[in-house]
Amino acid sequence: MKTHKSSSIAILAMALSGLSAPAFAVDRTDPIVVPLVSDTSSDVIAKILGSTLAEAGYRVDYVQADYTASFSGIQTGDLHYTICWQSTWELCEGSTEGGKAENVGSTGISSAEGWWYPLSLKEQCPGLPDWKALKEPACIEALATAETTPKARFVEGPADWVMPVSEMATAFDINVEPIPSGSAAALVATISAAARRGEPVIGWGYTPHWYFMSDEGEFVEFPAFEEECYTDPAWGTNPDATHDCGVKVGSLWVYANSELLAEEAEAKAIMGNFELSDSQLSDVFRSIDVDGVALDEAVGSWMTDNTAIWSAWIN
Numbered sequence: 001m002k003t004h005k006s007s008s009i010a011i012l013a014m015a016l017s018g019l020s021a022p023a024f025a026v027d028r029t030d031p032i033v034v035p036l037v038s039d040t041s042s043d044v045i046a047k048i049l050g051s052t053l054a055e056a057g058y059r060v061d062y063v064q065a066d067y068t069a070s071f072s073g074i075q076t077g078d079l080h081y082t083i084c085w086q087s088t089w090e091l092c093e094g095s096t097e098g099g100k101a102e103n104v105g106s107t108g109i110s111s112a113e114g115w116w117y118p119l120s121l122k123e124q125c126p127g128l129p130d131w132k133a134l135k136e137p138a139c140i141e142a143l144a145t146a147e148t149t150p151k152a153r154f155v156e157g158p159a160d161w162v163m164p165v166s167e168m169a170t171a172f173d174i175n176v177e178p179i180p181s182g183s184a185a186a187l188v189a190t191i192s193a194a195a196r197r198g199e200p201v202i203g204w205g206y207t208p209h210w211y212f213m214s215d216e217g218e219f220v221e222f223p224a225f226e227e228e229c230y231t232d233p234a235w236g237t238n239p240d241a242t243h244d245c246g247v248k249v250g251s252l253w254v255y256a257n258s259e260l261l262a263e264e265a266e267a268k269a270i271m272g273n274f275e276l277s278d279s280q281l282s283d284v285f286r287s288i289d290v291d292g293v294a295l296d297e298a299v300g301s302w303m304t305d306n307t308a309i310w311s312a313w314i315n
Contacts, residue, residue: 028058028059028263028264029059030059031058031059031060031061032050032053032058032059032060032061032080032081032260032267033060033061033062033063033078033079033080034046034047034049034050034060034061034062034063034079034080034081034082035062035063035064035065035069035070035073035079035082036062036063036064036065036295037064037065037066037067037070037082037083038064038158038183038184038185039067039184040184040209040285040288040289040295041109041206041208041209041252041281041285042067042083042085042252043295044281044284044285044288044295044298044299044302045083045107045109045252045276045281046062046081046082046083047062047295047296047299048276048299048302048303048310049081049254049270049271049274050062051299051300051303051310052270052274052303052310052313052314053267053270055303055310055311055314056266056267056270056314058264058267063079065079066160067088067160067161067162068091068160068161068162069160070082071084071091071092071094071095071101071255072095074095074100074101074255074256074257075095075098075100075101075257076100077100077257077259077260079257080256080257080260081104081254081255081256081257081260081271082254082255082256083107083252083253083254083255084103084252084253084254084255085111085113085162085206085252086111086248086249086250086251086252086253087111087113087162087206087247087248087249088162089248090230091162092253092255095255096255099258100257100258100259101255101256101257101258102255102256102258102261103253103254103255104253104254104255104256104261104268104271104272104274105253105254105271105272105274106251106252106253106254106275107251107252107253107254107274107275107276108251108275108276108277109208109251109252109276109277109278109281110207110208110249110250110251110252110278111206111207111208111249111250111251111252112206112207112219112247112249113163113204113205113206113207113247113249114204114205114206114219114220114222114246114247115131115134115154115165115168115202115203115204115205115219115220115222116191116202116203116204116205116206116212116217116218116219116220117201117202117203117217117218117220118191118194118195118201118216118217119216119217119218120195120198120200121142121143121200121201121202121217124138124139124142124143124200125138125139125142125143125200128220129218129219129220129221130220130221131172131174131220131221131222134152134172134174134176134202134220135172135173135174135175139152140152140174140175140176142200143176143200143201143202147177147179148176148177148179150175151175151176151177152174152175152176152177152202153176153177153179153201153202154169154176154177154178154179154202154203154204155179155181155187155190155191155201155202155203155204156178156179156180156181156187156203156204157180157181157184157187157204157206158180158181158182158183158184158187159180161204163178163204164243164247165178165204166178167241167242167243168222168243168244170241170243171236171237171238171241171242171243171244172222172237172238172244173238176202185289187203187204188209188211188289190203191203191205191211192211192216195216195217202220205217205219208252208278208281208282208285209285209289210282210285210286210289210290211289213282221246222245222246222247223236223237223244223245223246224245224246225245225246225247225248225249226245229242229243229244229245230242230243230245254271254274256268256271270313270314273312273313273314274313275313276309280306280309281302284298284299284302
């Protein structure tokens, strides 16, 4: 039976607590390769699932990858699973064309993305969170910088993220200039620093993330998302453009390489059983982004404190 030292410790702990020991994978020697995309939420979830697979006896390796590129990776088999955000559904589902990748299921973690601002912006843009407040010249002027004037600056995420900012700005005729951030951390740092200084700022927000879930700000309210909004210009307030609605909300999902799932019934079962809740991870996200705890340390602590949760996925 192939086990790791940490697995043996876990078995002993479960035996002492009355939990049954998991059944371990015994055959596969090649690693399960998992992308880390430099986003705390995605990487924590990917590592918890990877740590669980390791507890089941699999060898798991991690590599840095762009979010978009990770879906090409699971199609070619260079990567074996990745985490999908609901707002990039077309990208995620596109990876399943040709039968090389599959949607294994929801992680149970809810997601929301869109235009986010600190509450102090209401002073310059009265009427928020209604999107129409962003069309007022005084609001645009307040948000403009030397780099973007006469347009308002919009702080985007990294360039490889899927964010329909330009499409929405065109559809709603909002005069903004998207400025990409170098990383997820840079995105949060730029918005939060401006907010602390009392400077008007707006940018891309997303949950799960401790800052965008805080009471320091909120999402702009656009018309609710419907599928036709992205495909039919006749839908919505602008008959000449698509994307005249908010961003799709929902869950984070696991997408995996089809060959891995076919060959490794144990791994497929673990992925299918894998389910978390927002409340189970909020402290982990904050410990990394606020307290500076390393990803491996934060996930390791979570695994130690939640043996009953992850052992159930294996069983």
